Amino acid sequence: MVGIDEVAERARVSTATVSRALSGRGYVAEGTRARVHEAARELGYVVSAGASALASGRTRNVGVVVPFLSHWFFAAVVEGAQSALQEHGYDLTLYNLSGGADARARVFDDLLLRQRVDAVLAIGLELTPEEAGRLHSLRKPVVGLGGPLPGVPALGIDDRAAVRLATEHLISLGHERIGYIGGSADFDLDFHLPTMRQLGYRDALTEAGIEIDPKIERGADFTLRGGNDAAKQLLGAPRNRPTAIVAASDVMAIGAILAARELGLNIPSDLSVTGLDGIPDGEFFGLTTVAQYPAEQGRHVAQLLIDRLAGLVEDPAPDTASARLENGVAPAATSPTAGPALARELPVELIVRESTARPRP
Amino acid sequence: MVGIDEVAERARVSTATVSRALSGRGYVAEGTRARVHEAARELGYVVSAGASALASGRTRNVGVVVPFLSHWFFAAVVEGAQSALQEHGYDLTLYNLSGGADARARVFDDLLLRQRVDAVLAIGLELTPEEAGRLHSLRKPVVGLGGPLPGVPALGIDDRAAVRLATEHLISLGHERIGYIGGSADFDLDFHLPTMRQLGYRDALTEAGIEIDPKIERGADFTLRGGNDAAKQLLGAPRNRPTAIVAASDVMAIGAILAARELGLNIPSDLSVTGLDGIPDGEFFGLTTVAQYPAEQGRHVAQLLIDRLAGLVEDPAPDTASARLENGVAPAATSPTAGPALARELPVELIVRESTARPRP
DNA sequence: CTGAAAGCGCTAACAT
DNA sequence: ATGTTAGCGCTTTCAG
Numbered sequence: 003m004v005g006i007d008e009v010a011e012r013a014r015v016s017t018a019t020v021s022r023a024l025s026g027r028g029y030v031a032e033g034t035r036a037r038v039h040e041a042a043r044e045l046g047y048v049v050s051a052g053a054s055a056l057a058s059g060r061t062r063n064v065g066v067v068v069p070f071l072s073h074w075f076f077a078a079v080v081e082g083a084q085s086a087l088q089e090h091g092y093d094l095t096l097y098n099l100s101g102g103a104d105a106r107a108r109v110f111d112d113l114l115l116r117q118r119v120d121a122v123l124a125i126g127l128e129l130t131p132e133e134a135g136r137l138h139s140l141r142k143p144v145v146g147l148g149g150p151l152p153g154v155p156a157l158g159i160d161d162r163a164a165v166r167l168a169t170e171h172l173i174s175l176g177h178e179r180i181g182y183i184g185g186s187a188d189f190d191l192d193f194h195l196p197t198m199r200q201l202g203y204r205d206a207l208t209e210a211g212i213e214i215d216p217k218i219e220r221g222a223d224f225t226l227r228g229g230n231d232a233a234k235q236l237l238g239a240p241r242n243r244p245t246a247i248v249a250a251s252d253v254m255a256i257g258a259i260l261a262a263r264e265l266g267l268n269i270p271s272d273l274s275v276t277g278l279d280g281i282p283d284g285e286f287f288g289l290t291t292v293a294q295y296p297a298e299q300g301r302h303v304a305q306l307l308i309d310r311l312a313g314l315v316e317d318p319a320p321d322t323a324s325a326r327l328e329n330g331v332a333p334a335a336t337s338p339t340a341g342p343a344l345a346r347e348l349p350v351e352l353i354v355r356e357s358t359a360r361p362r363p
Numbered sequence: 364m365v366g367i368d369e370v371a372e373r374a375r376v377s378t379a380t381v382s383r384a385l386s387g388r389g390y391v392a393e394g395t396r397a398r399v400h401e402a403a404r405e406l407g408y409v410v411s412a413g414a415s416a417l418a419s420g421r422t423r424n425v426g427v428v429v430p431f432l433s434h435w436f437f438a439a440v441v442e443g444a445q446s447a448l449q450e451h452g453y454d455l456t457l458y459n460l461s462g463g464a465d466a467r468a469r470v471f472d473d474l475l476l477r478q479r480v481d482a483v484l485a486i487g488l489e490l491t492p493e494e495a496g497r498l499h500s501l502r503k504p505v506v507g508l509g510g511p512l513p514g515v516p517a518l519g520i521d522d523r524a525a526v527r528l529a530t531e532h533l534i535s536l537g538h539e540r541i542g543y544i545g546g547s548a549d550f551d552l553d554f555h556l557p558t559m560r561q562l563g564y565r566d567a568l569t570e571a572g573i574e575i576d577p578k579i580e581r582g583a584d585f586t587l588r589g590g591n592d593a594a595k596q597l598l599g600a601p602r603n604r605p606t607a608i609v610a611a612s613d614v615m616a617i618g619a620i621l622a623a624r625e626l627g628l629n630i631p632s633d634l635s636v637t638g639l640d641g642i643p644d645g646e647f648f649g650l651t652t653v654a655q656y657p658a659e660q661g662r663h664v665a666q667l668l669i670d671r672l673a674g675l676v677e678d679p680a681p682d683t684a685s686a687r688l689e690n691g692v693a694p695a696a697t698s699p700t701a702g703p704a705l706a707r708e709l710p711v712e713l714i715v716r717e718s719t720a721r722p723r724p
Numbered sequence: 725c726t727g728a729a730a731g732c733g734c735t736a737a738c739a740t
Numbered sequence: 741a742t743g744t745t746a747g748c749g750c751t752t753t754c755a756g
Contacts, residue, residue, distance in 0.1 A: 052478060053413075056748085058751055071445075098449070282586075378735090388735090390741055390742085411732090729753095729754090738746100
């Protein structure tokens with residue numbers, strides 16, 4: 003591996019100047035700068051991440067923690083974050099919690115503490131107070147996406163408003179008997195979104211003066227089959243069958259559409275269906291949905307971190323954050339930088355396709 | 364951050380002993396060992412990755428390069444690799460090539476050269492000779508999964524045999540008019556699997572003495588819609604319609620199943636369909652398929668790398684690898700360690716479900 | 725604007 | 741089995 007002194011020699015400057023020229027910190031004459039870059043290029047020199055990290059305290063690496071990857075949403079977020087980070091010369095080290103409790107503990111007790119990362123992005127996570135404490139003890143920027151993080155600034159879509167929007171769409175079409183397929187209680191442990199989404203559905207009904215009927219609210223597991231099973235329950239009733247179904251995710255909505263077909267119901271004349279997510283296959287099924295944009299969300303949140311890192315000034319008073327945390331109070335912003343408050347709500351969009359229409363008269 | 368000397372002090376030993384006790388290299392008395400661990404735990408000490416890497420040359424980090432993440436297969440492989448690595452205390456730094464040519468160049472020209480990783484896992488990639496050269500110049504273990512890598516040992520399923528197996532299943536059921544939905548030429552640039560899979564289909568037909576009819580071979584793009592469109596072409600013909608379809612992926616197979624339903628054909632009595640992949644939703648659709656196991660593949664390949672890293676001895680003679688590479692010859696094993704040859708073929712399994720049956724008499 | 729030199733926090737000989 | 745010590749390759753004062 004060619005080192006910095008070889009570059010220095012070739013460019014006829016000191017190693018200090020090479021470092022400055024290549025990292026862009028400190029003054030370097032334009033000519034010198036060019037010579038250094040030229041020399042580095044010719045030699046194929048790339049700084050050693052470890053040495054640079056040790057000397058500077060900056061790793062140019064961001065840790066991204068996800069509950070699992072095998073889900074469109076998380077994969078897309080990571081991909082988005084990745085591309086934003088990569089553009090700025092940051093690497094992305096992935097931590098996955100799907101390996102069970104041990105793996106999870108390891109991530110929070112060891113891996114994240116190794117000083118391998120400058121910042122942490124926590125995606126779709128619900129942290130325990132201990133885990134949040136560990137994260138805080140890093141004294142590094144941490145931001146969350148799509149999960150409630152105690153004491154950590156977090157972004158996400160407004161799940162409640164999103165489902166409400168879908169439901170309102172159906173109501174505005176004239177539907178009054180609207181079923182709901184949401185998450186079962188199990189899922190509420192990891193994400194609170196099931197609850198939030200259900201509330202959004204109820205909000206819309208209530209506001210429109212439609213009575214809530216728990217009999218046409220079903221829990222499922224966010225899979226195709228789950229949505230399909232739930233829909234069959236909803237649609238199988240001989241009378242007073244819903245004319246529309248709001249599903250808490252696109253995948254479940256598609257399951258519902260397939261269920262309707264199996265039962266000989268026509269979409270949308272016999273049944274309207276809405277989803278939430280905006281997955282690529284939604285278009286194929288003509289699914290009306292409230293789309294969110296995970297790749298953009300990932301980019302956005304990564305960019306936020308990059309900005310913080312760039313403007314990083316000083317640590318806050320040593321004990322403020324943890325003290326607040328112990329009291330169970332989530333301060334508005336607990337990151338090392340006193341940046342502007344985060345825009346909490348990420349955009350969603352109602353996409354009307356062929357799965358919704360006026361109910362039969 | 365608490366450092367190694369604080370631990371040394373507390374355990375009343377030297378820093379060298381702390382290092383040995385914690386890393387497990389070199390002799391340490393059992394009692395000392397315990398004291399050190401205890402002290403480290405009490406202080407919440409974790410080695411600094413950067414310092415350790417600089418001093419030892421080992422980063423305990425593996426780079427994983429994927430073309431993109433937004434596909435079941437890649438996400439599952441990464442998840443599998445992740446868990447194996449994590450169990451052994453390795454981190455996983457992800458490099459994503461989906462950002463276009465610039466991103467791709469950056470990965471090979473800078474990011475991988477930063478000495479941030481001990482080894483590289485290249486998934487589903489077809490590298491240019493330059494890229495392969497860069498990888499080689501790292502002088503680090505590199506293994507590929509599911510993509511032809513010039514000069515790099517690579518594992519993968521036998522795509523040709525897999526599709527052949529599916530086709531043979533249909534033939535054994537009595538089908539003789541069997542259509543094929545594969546990848547279009549565009550896709551062949553990145554993965555060669557479309558071609559290989561098509562050859563497998565033809566192999567089976569030829570061996571059974573069935574004539575190949577290019578009119579019932581269709582290219583598609585590995586999406587639901589692509590499979591659906593292609594199937595409609597195949598099934599729309601008024602006469603001499605295939606009684607079975609082999610699809611080169613589960614997603615396309617599902618597209619075909621939905622196409623059949625739309626056309627009023629019954630599965631499997633009017634049409635049998637097979638896929639390839641073993642995606643979770645396959646079961647819901649009753650899809651007969653040849654399953655592969657990406658998570659296990661990822662684990663396997665990660666484990667391979669870990670073993671190499673553990674047994675790492677010496678670099679091979681400086682120029683052997685690159686010389687061979689320049690000649691365009693792919694040696695059996697070009698990794699620094701002269702390990703046993705890799706088992707190239709990863710397992711697949713025919714899973715028979717409800718989408719296949721004997722053709723109507 | 726550039727150079728000299730002191731580390732960053734750890735590991736690995738080499739001693740003992 | 742444990743301690744001493746010299747770096748690992750860079751960044752960053754501090755001078756000039």
